[in-house]
Amino acid sequence: MATPGSVTPEAPFDPSQPPVIEGFSPTVYKDAETFKEKFLRKTRENPMVPLGCLGTVAALAYGLFCFHRGQSQRSQLMMRTRIVAQGFTVAAILMGLAASAMKPRH
Known part of the structure; x- marks a missing residue:
């Protein structure tokens, strides 16, 4: 007789x-996506996120360049621009999440 806390497996664990898991499919795609395919699909679904990321990186790079050259006023302006670009990116991500949440499932 088995003890109340013991579990007897039905099949060996591999x-x-x-x-x-019944009713769970680990992927909704037939074939596994490569990184490039997934990146392109996500970019098509929400193109504002990559644009916001590029704007953030551009403002950061130019701000650091200006800081290195001693142009403190322009560097400060670019750091503020970077914050705005980051906010735009976060807003784009949230809007994409909201849009995908409201999209009917097949």
């Missing part, structure tokens, strides 16, 4: 295979 750590090289994902567990089978």
